[in-house]
Amino acid sequence: MSRHKGFSSEMREAPDRSAHDLAEGGADGSYDATARIVDPSDPGQEEDTAIEAALRPKRLADFPGQSKVRDQLGLVLEAARRRSAPPDHVLLSGPPGLGKTTLAMIVGAELGQPVRVTSGPAIQHAGDLAAILSSLAEGEVLFLDEIHRMSRAAEEMLYLAMEDFRVDVIVGKGPGATAIPLELAPFTVVGATTRAGLLPAPLRDRFGFTGHLDYYEVSDLETILRRSAGLLQVSADPAGIAEIAGRSRGTPRIANRLLRRVRDWAQVHGHGAVDEQAAHDALALFDVDEAGLDRLDRSVLDALCRRFGGGPVGLSTLAVAVGEETDTVETVAEPYLVRTGYLARTPRGRVATRLAWEHLGLRAPEGAQPTLPMGDVGRLG
Incomplete structure (x- = not known):
């Protein structure tokens, strides 16, 4: 893979x-x-x-x-x-x-x-x-x-x-x-x-x-990050912790790794402390946006919306469009996009929801797939 x-x-x-x-x-x-x-x-x-x-x-x-x-x-x-x-x-x-x-x-x-x-x-x-x-x-x-x-x-x-x-x-x-x-x-x-x-x-x-085990709430991730910051002897304020937690995709391992990268940025470019500005600038450098989506996530959504009109499109075609293997798109990017309501799987292929169009700053066409409630995400096919 x-x-x-x-x-x-x-x-x-x-x-x-x-x-x-x-x-x-x-x-x-x-x-x-x-x-x-x-x-x-x-x-x-x-x-x-x-x-x-x-x-x-x-x-x-x-x-x-x-x-x-x-x-x-x-x-x-x-x-x-x-x-x-x-x-x-x-x-x-x-x-x-x-x-x-x-x-x-x-x-x-x-x-x-x-x-x-x-x-x-x-x-x-x-x-x-x-x-x-x-x-x-x-x-x-x-x-x-x-x-x-x-x-x-x-x-x-x-x-x-x-x-x-x-x-x-x-x-x-x-x-x-x-x-x-x-x-x-x-x-x-x-x-x-x-x-x-x-x-x-x-x-x-x-x-x-x-x-x-299911994905963590942001409040739980903040608890984890405060503990990790103490163990790493990193000065971190609540706003900086909250910024990292909100972009960690509900996953403690990602939260801890983002914390270490923000720490690195703060030591090199900042004042050594993990605050909101340091977190914002560091995560922008590492291409992690406010929703926790990274380059591959956005590439998938961008191809789906701009090149295929929001879908439906087959998984293999979507993978070719973003220059990745089918397994990579299916197992690395898709689970989080489906769970958070940016993408839906249907019998005819993958479909971008209104949330995906809005996240890319695009206007959703008439009849675009509505964003599903969390319990229904990914259950169309």
């Missing part, structure tokens, strides 16, 4: 580095399936990774927003502690950057157990998973990021491991092959996925608790 240049590669929703570092292959695209234990205080981490890890809340009580998921997960963990037993397996779903990895680390911290981290793309063979599972100590937490991208053979092995705490290791081939059962110490799987619909039903059913 190609990614658009500039702001997007730095500040768009991207998979959590802590869970994907080990899944980043070499030039040949190969993966390292070895799970590792994460220690945020490890001085060997890359600077950006260390900063993101330092900004993560360490306890459930410090986790802002997502109150329903937080309360439900807290109940599951507290009950498990009182039983002195591992909790049910946990599945966390939702768009990137909302805190799935952070909650996985919190599960380990609340249970007083280390967290073993790997990812779906890193597990392409059942043997890879068997090696990880057999090395888990009793009560340990296994975090599987992008769990929907595991191979089918590994998924089938995981079913049995999660339910019966054993795996069958196949020795030999053909008629002479023998299945040797390997008992496992009780453990807890925390799975994270951005596309829960791709998980097979048998795997979803093995999770005793499923939590869906």
Whole structure:
């Protein structure tokens, strides 16, 4: 999948580095399936990774927003502690950057157990998973990021491991092959996925608790930014925090990254403090407008309105018009545009709403798609 240049590669929703570092292959695209234990205080981490890890809340009580998921997960963990037993397996779903990895680390911290981290793309063979599972100590937490991208053979092995705490290791081939059962110490799987619909039903059913994370309210993002500014030792006033929060697309990861870029601008061009003017000028430099839309978002809307008269237009045609891959438009730009009511998906193609025309400073034609209420956005097709 190609990614658009500039702001997007730095500040768009991207998979959590802590869970994907080990899944980043070499030039040949190969993966390292070895799970590792994460220690945020490890001085060997890359600077950006260390900063993101330092900004993560360490306890459930410090986790802002997502109150329903937080309360439900807290109940599951507290009950498990009182039983002195591992909790049910946990599945966390939702768009990137909302805190799935952070909650996985919190599960380990609340249970007083280390967290073993790997990812779906890193597990392409059942043997890879068997090696990880057999090395888990009793009560340990296994975090599987992008769990929907595991191979089918590994998924089938995981079913049995999660339910019966054993795996069958196949020795030999053909008629002479023998299945040797390997008992496992009780453990807890925390799975994270951005596309829960791709998980097979048998795997979803093995999770005793499923939590869906949604985009954050601006007030919650302001709370996160105030905490992050304190940890980064950045002077920030309420107006500057509010300006950044309003452009963060409801995503804490983007909010924290925008805060760091505004801090950089303030140190180089300003007075070292994150105020409203510094935030406004810095975000203009990084091509983030007042609605949180970036270059790709505006390119999609501009092509849709100016070149195709507001649509409907097919996704592939729209992608060619903006010079991007179809997957990039569909998975990177479209979800936020649909959610915020700038774009609607219909059986005939993508359609710009009146809000999109107004955002570009254009006059909407007669019969333009009305902006839908939030609950109806994207449900036309």
